[in-house]
Amino acid sequence: MQEKVRDLPREPEYRVVGTRPIRPDGVDKVTGRARFGADLNMPGQLVGRVLRSPHAHARLVRVDTSKAEKLPGVKAIVTRDDFTDQASEFVPAGEMLINYRDVVRNVMAREKVLYEGHPVAAVAATSPEIAKEALRLIDVTYEVLPHVMDVDDAMLPGAPLLHEDMITQGVTPAPTTPSNVAKRVEFLLGDAAKGFEQADIVIERTFKTAPVHQGYIEPHAVVASVAEDGQAEMWVSTQGHWVVRAHCARLLGMDINKLRVTASEIGGGFGGKTVVYLEPLALALSKKARRPVKLVMSREEVFRATGPTSGATVWVKMGAKKDGTIVAGEAILKYQAGAFQGSPVGPGCMCAFAPYDIANVKVVGFDIVTNRPKVAAYRAPGGPISGYAVESVVDELARAVKMDPIDFRLKNAAREGTKAAYGPKFGPIGLVACLEAAKKHPHWSAPLGKNQGRGIAAGFWFNIGGETSVSLSLNEDGTLTLLAGTPDIGGLRASLCMMTAEELGIGADKIRPIIADTSMLGYNFLTGGSRSTFSSGMAAVEAARSVIKQACARAAKLWELAEDAVTFEDGFVKPAGENAGKHKPMNLGDIAKIAGKTGGPIVGTSAINAHGAAPSFGVQISDVEVDPETGRVSIVRYTVVQDAGRAIHPSYVEGQYQGGAAQGIGWALNEEYIYGSDGRLQNPGFLDYRIPVASDLPMIDTVIVEVPNPRHPYGVRGIGETPIVPPMGAIANAVRDATGLRLTALPMSPPRVLAAIDAARAAGDKSLKVG
Amino acid sequence: MAKIPLSFTVNGDPVEVLVSPQQTLLDVLRDELELTGTKEGCGTGDCGACSVTVDGRLVCSCLMLGVEAAGRSVGTIEGMASADSLHPLQQKFLEHAALQCGICTPGILVAAKALLDRNPDPTETEVRYWLAGNLCRCTGYDKIVRAVLDAAADMRATHSAA
Numbered sequence: 056m057q058e059k060v061r062d063l064p065r066e067p068e069y070r071v072v073g074t075r076p077i078r079p080d081g082v083d084k085v086t087g088r089a090r091f092g093a094d095l096n097m098p099g100q101l102v103g104r105v106l107r108s109p110h111a112h113a114r115l116v117r118v119d120t121s122k123a124e125k126l127p128g129v130k131a132i133v134t135r136d137d138f139t140d141q142a143s144e145f146v147p148a149g150e151m152l153i154n155y156r157d158v159v160r161n162v163m164a165r166e167k168v169l170y171e172g173h174p175v176a177a178v179a180a181t182s183p184e185i186a187k188e189a190l191r192l193i194d195v196t197y198e199v200l201p202h203v204m205d206v207d208d209a210m211l212p213g214a215p216l217l218h219e220d221m222i223t224q225g226v227t228p229a230p231t232t233p234s235n236v237a238k239r240v241e242f243l244l245g246d247a248a249k250g251f252e253q254a255d256i257v258i259e260r261t262f263k264t265a266p267v268h269q270g271y272i273e274p275h276a277v278v279a280s281v282a283e284d285g286q287a288e289m290w291v292s293t294q295g296h297w298v299v300r301a302h303c304a305r306l307l308g309m310d311i312n313k314l315r316v317t318a319s320e321i322g323g324g325f326g327g328k329t330v331v332y333l334e335p336l337a338l339a340l341s342k343k344a345r346r347p348v349k350l351v352m353s354r355e356e357v358f359r360a361t362g363p364t365s366g367a368t369v370w371v372k373m374g375a376k377k378d379g380t381i382v383a384g385e386a387i388l389k390y391q392a393g394a395f396q397g398s399p400v401g402p403g404c405m406c407a408f409a410p411y412d413i414a415n416v417k418v419v420g421f422d423i424v425t426n427r428p429k430v431a432a433y434r435a436p437g438g439p440i441s442g443y444a445v446e447s448v449v450d451e452l453a454r455a456v457k458m459d460p461i462d463f464r465l466k467n468a469a470r471e472g473t474k475a476a477y478g479p480k481f482g483p484i485g486l487v488a489c490l491e492a493a494k495k496h497p498h499w500s501a502p503l504g505k506n507q508g509r510g511i512a513a514g515f516w517f518n519i520g521g522e523t524s525v526s527l528s529l530n531e532d533g534t535l536t537l538l539a540g541t542p543d544i545g546g547l548r549a550s551l552c553m554m555t556a557e558e559l560g561i562g563a564d565k566i567r568p569i570i571a572d573t574s575m576l577g578y579n580f581l582t583g584g585s586r587s588t589f590s591s592g593m594a595a596v597e598a599a600r601s602v603i604k605q606a607c608a609r610a611a612k613l614w615e616l617a618e619d620a621v622t623f624e625d626g627f628v629k630p631a632g633e634n635a636g637k638h639k640p641m642n643l644g645d646i647a648k649i650a651g652k653t654g655g656p657i658v659g660t661s662a663i664n665a666h667g668a669a670p671s672f673g674v675q676i677s678d679v680e681v682d683p684e685t686g687r688v689s690i691v692r693y694t695v696v697q698d699a700g701r702a703i704h705p706s707y708v709e710g711q712y713q714g715g716a717a718q719g720i721g722w723a724l725n726e727e728y729i730y731g732s733d734g735r736l737q738n739p740g741f742l743d744y745r746i747p748v749a750s751d752l753p754m755i756d757t758v759i760v761e762v763p764n765p766r767h768p769y770g771v772r773g774i775g776e777t778p779i780v781p782p783m784g785a786i787a788n789a790v791r792d793a794t795g796l797r798l799t800a801l802p803m804s805p806p807r808v809l810a811a812i813d814a815a816r817a818a819g820d821k822s823l824k825v826g
Numbered sequence: 827m828a829k830i831p832l833s834f835t836v837n838g839d840p841v842e843v844l845v846s847p848q849q850t851l852l853d854v855l856r857d858e859l860e861l862t863g864t865k866e867g868c869g870t871g872d873c874g875a876c877s878v879t880v881d882g883r884l885v886c887s888c889l890m891l892g893v894e895a896a897g898r899s900v901g902t903i904e905g906m907a908s909a910d911s912l913h914p915l916q917q918k919f920l921e922h923a924a925l926q927c928g929i930c931t932p933g934i935l936v937a938a939k940a941l942l943d944r945n946p947d948p949t950e951t952e953v954r955y956w957l958a959g960n961l962c963r964c965t966g967y968d969k970i971v972r973a974v975l976d977a978a979a980d981m982r983a984t985h986s987a988a
Contacts, residue, residue, distance in 0.1 A: 077920045084928030085916040087863015087903035091929055094862040184846075270963045272867040272875055273929040322865070322929025323963050354868040545926035545964060706923035710965055714926065717966030741872035741961060749967040750951075750958040 071557045072769055075706045078549040079568055080320075089320045092276030092292030097347035100278065101130050101179040103340055104186040105333070105350070106193050107360060108168035108175055111426040111734025112202035112215060115164050115195070118176055123192035128185035131343035132193070133336060134176045135165045139308060146301075147580075151402075151432050153330060157395035159306055161429050162335050168197065169217055169394035170426050171735045172359030179340040179348045202426040202734040206368055206389040209235040209425050217394060217424045237396030238422040242404050244476040250383025250415025254374025256455045262444040263800040264783075265727035266366035266391060269433045270718070270746045273322020274357050279337035280347035285309065287341070289316045291334055294324040294542055295581020299334055300573050306335045307342070314338075317572040318542045325718070326432030327362045329583050358739035363728065364433035365390040365398045369444040371407075375452045381467045383415040384408045384476075388441055390422060393429040398422045399437030402517070405477035406438035406780070407445050409515040410486055410672060411467045416476035426734055432583060434715060435516045435776035439722065439783055443801065446512035446784025450791065460511050460788070461494045468513075469672075485698025485762035486513065486672035492758050493674045498694045506825050507680045507691060508793025514673050514780025518773030519584030520665030523591055524577035527555065527566075527598040529657040533644025535559070535602070537595060538571040540579030541587040545714075545775070546707030550588045551595045553703050554769055558599035560626025561643065577662045585773020588703060589764075590665035596768045601659030606646040609653040614638045667766025671774050673697030675716060675781040679789040683825040686809025688724055688790060694756040700764040700772030712778045713755040719782025721747045727802050795822035834895045836861065837905025845892040851885075852876045854892035855902060863903040863932045867961065874960030877933035877940075878902050884940040886959075903932035906939065914984075915939055915977045922973035926964035934960045938974045946982055950975060 083089040120132045141155035159165070164173045176193050180186035201215040208214060216233055223230050225239040251257060273292055281287040287309065293299050296316040304311045321328060333350040341348040352361070370387045386407050390398035400420035407418050418441075453463035468486045475481060493499060493511065503509060526538040539551055548568035556563040580586070607621040610628040614621070620635040621628060629640035641649075650657050678692035695712040702708040725745050729737045738744045763770025783801060791797050796811050815823040829844040836859065843858045855861045855878070864887060867875035871886040878887045879901035906913045915938050918924070925931045934957060941948060941956045948956070953974050954967070962970060 075923070078923070080928075081920040081925070082912070082916075084925055084931050085912065085919050085935060086907055087861075087932045089928055090862065091865065093866065094856075184848075271927075271929075272873055272961055272963055273865070273927070274867070320929075321927060322867075323927045325963070354870065354873075546923070704923075706969070707926070710923055710926055710969060713966035713968045714964045718963065740870055741868050742870065746961060746963060747966075748958040748961060749954040749971065752954075752967055754950075754971070755966050755968045 069557060071553045071563055072701065072703050073705065075704060076549065076553070076563050078546055079552060080543065080548055091273055091322050092319045093351045095278050095290045095319065096349065097278055097280055100347040100349050101181060101344055102183050102186050103177060103179045103337060103348045103350035104190055105174050105336065105356070106176040106190045107356070108164065108171060108173040110168055110197055110199050111171050112200040113168050113197035114200060115166065115168055115175060116198050117196040119194040120176060122194065123178065123189040126185060126189050126192060128181040129178060129189045130181065130346060131179040131340045132176060133339045133343065135163050137339050138163055138306060151397055151399055151436055153397060155305060158302060158331065161395060162306065162332060170428050172356065172428060174336070177336040177340055179344050203235065204425055204427060204730055204734060206391050206423045206425065209423050210389070217426065235424045236421050237392060237424055240401055240404055240420045242416070242418045242477050244474065245415035247383050247385045247415045247417035251374045253376065253382045255377045256452060257372065257374040258448050258451045258455065259370065259372035260448055260799055262369045262447065264367050264440050264443065265801055266363045266427065267722050267726045268358060268363040268744065269325035269327035271323030271325060271327055274352040274354060275333050275361065276351040277333045277337045278347055278349045279334070279341045281338060281342040283345060285313050287314045287338060289314065289334065289338065290319055291316060292319050292321045292328060294321065294328045294544070294583055296542065297540065297573050297579045298329065298581045299331055302331045303335050303338055307338050315572055315574045318570055321542050321544050324544055325434045326436060326583060329432050329581050332361055354741065355739045358744060359736055360428050362428065362431045362433065364436060365392065365430050365440065367391065367440045369441060371444045371448045373448045373452055375456060377456060379456045379458045379463050379466045381411055381413050381452065384413050385417045386441065386445065388418065388420040390420065390437065390440065391425050391427060391430065392422050393427045394424060395429045396422055396424055398430055399432065401437065403437030403441040406515055407441035408476050410469055410513040412469050412473040413476065418476065434718065434779040438514070438516055438780045439719065442514050442780045443783035443787065446781065447787050447797065450510065450788040451797065461490050464513055465490050482669060483762055483765065484670060484672055485760045488760045488762055489672055489674045489696045489698055492760055493676055493696045496694055496696070496758065498676050498692060498756065503678065504680070506683060506793055507678060508789045508791065509676065509678050510785045510788025510792055511674060511676050512781040512784030512788060514777050515670055516585065516773070516776040516780060517670050518589065518668040519586045520590050520668040521580040521586055522578050523594045523665050524579050524662040525591060525594040525598050525660070526576060527595065527602055527659040529602055529643060529647050529650065531647050533642065533647045535566045537566050537568045538575055539568060539591045539595065540571050540576045541582040541591045543570055544582060545710060546704060547587045547591065549707065550703040551591055554592045555595045555599045558596055559603065559643065585775040586668065589668055589767060589771045589773050592769065592771055593665045593767060594661040594663055597661035597663065598659035602657055605657045605659065606643065609646055609649060610641055612653045613649055667764065669700060669764035669766065669772045671698050671700065671772045671777040673777045673781060675785045677782070677785040677789045679786060679793055681790060681793045681808065681825050683812055686805035686812060688803055688808060690720055690753055692753055694758070695778055696758040696760060697774065697777055698760045698762050698772065699774045700767065701761055701770035702759045703769060703771065705759060708759055708774055709757040711775045712757045715775070715778025716755050716782050717747050717752060719779045720752065720786065723783040723786040723801060723803060725802050725804060793825060795824035830893055832893055832896055834897060835899045837901060847893060849892045850888050851890040851892050851895050852887035855887060861902055861904050865929055865932060867929065874937060875930055875933040877936040877960065879936065879940055884937055903936055906935060913939065914980050915974065918973040918977040922969045922976065924965065924969040924973035930960060930962045934962065934970060942978050942981060946978060948978060
């Protein structure tokens, strides 16, 4: 129940929210003190290693561990025989769903290996050298099968089948033969066919995007210890330790209360640390060995066996009238799921046309399995792929009707009351405000140089709330300790302290924030869906209001007044009015001193399902320079404009904008997996899978637009995911502006851009602009 | 294979450890000396999270064998702050919010300090190229570059005032 202690303060009254204090976990992180996943060692700990399939697709005939077991120093080996099969059941993982039948097969291959890197055994030994030797001694017999890597190939009749029993869901009547298409989804608004009849201009294009990895710098790491009585503890780098606990308890057949999970500091996740890989293996090994087991992935394992997000084929058709009104939009999205179903094609469909008020929309999506690692959530999962395709076509429509691309978007922008193609009517949203801010920004009117071009694109993400639990204790001296349960990846603890401090009328430094382990609070869903500042913030505010209410009650007791004769203002408990008598106002320190005598410790708690998450829209402007000799595209200027609802700590909001844009720039220009014809990944390292480095990027300018979310006490929207949606479209549109050529495949890497320029030159294409 | 006794200095203090011949300097720092501020992001010298200095020279500690450190002076993130204050780079990283998850931060700070030791007045481009071997996936580098330039300016001002 939410206590309403006082009305929401007006913005000018905020003392803490909107300022830029130093984050509470900052010193630990600049001194090397902060402990990440691989930084903890337990006494008696063993070293774990995972044996992985060298084949993209094979029947797993036999796994013989007998020789490895005899090697001195080997303490445990686990294979598929150590995991009970699971029934098919979908459970939420961030914005996506996972199925336990598939999870148990992904953490350890059963009937088949479905991608290169798929685990087939794990070993725990007394040294890394012995563990490595043990892996060599495990004898695995594979029956190699033909594999399929691309969504279009996987949909062809006669394509190799990953799951012989997979019947496409969402098709009526249900198909009678299995295929690699797990699911078909459809979103309809109005009548697309009729809409196109009203169009003066119709443009349709097919786009291809490459799968890209989240690229967190910290590889997955876990230490697990299972005692003889079944009580277990785990230290893990994760975006959600309650979720890890649930998955592991399920896979290991444990009672949930037996497993206590502590989230380490997390070295980046971006959605990729919302699922389990090593954790069940570490527990199973520790259970067998009766000693703690540490498992840490190498970077190569991260690339071969975790993440990424989908590669896709996307067809988009849009129609507009001469006056610039978009009358219809249609899209077909084919997303790679990797080895098991569950690509983010659903959110991809829902995001596709979300920034625009279009009367007639039809979006169809296909979730397609291929012999690649199972995809995991990656920042706005699914949205950047469909957004890239739609924003490219929107750019072409604006050119066709000879409108400025911002004016064209303003004419069609979603506003409060617009019915989105995926269902809801939007509440107050900031897209128009962002487009207007972009138009006014000096970047939009700055002159361009030779071989340079400018592009703009819009983007959207839903954001979510969900189960959240916090606890706020008033300490003996009036300071407070805040326990929250959503791992802090990029400044959450700072924001939570600031909102709590704002409520309590004290400085943010008077509150020590701790990310609690799973034994200390009720269930917390993971940090994902841009939900942590929104949801844990909402809970922290509620807990603070509970502390205030209790403080008032204690003062009332001391002053022998009715509780409603005591009020709380600017950090002080005081009599509500003249009639209540003259009592010296008490701050939280004074209340803490009398807490024992007036009823005991004061603790505010909140356990909620946070409702009212609101979408964040954004717009990004990109200037590129294209080198016509090499095809290299350089980003010469970049601006991010986005609605934050309210920026609690503006520096970390800017950081999310800049970081999301940088990841999008990598997606647009460089990042892709290169597989050989044998189905093996040829670039499983940061040298060849090149994420943007400091010298690749300019400063990234930011504009924080604030259209408060009316359903959050401080107006917060989620802001972390939207920034990765616009970059690919903005950059593709800038490349179009610079070269005259519409590139329809990502990444726009030098060989691909050069080939497009050379082909245009050879064909005498008059639209070619670069010299 | 038999272990090898290894003596060197870390952040000014002499250390003696027994190491395997195949252990990297990174392994020795993290596993034998429990100096876990130095991180492993790739193990192949591509990400810079394991940056340390050896006799003042910036190296990826994952690319150097532990035994090669014999008799040398190694500097890690744990040695960057003095007893009474953070290094100006550390302070500026906090003020500029130049970190999000923080896993790359120790390596970037060590690398940035090595830059300012050589070049107290770098341009933005020089900072960007010097740090091109240190990957950060969270920040887009904007605030990192600003923090380094600001720290350099402060250190120059302090130096000329002294």
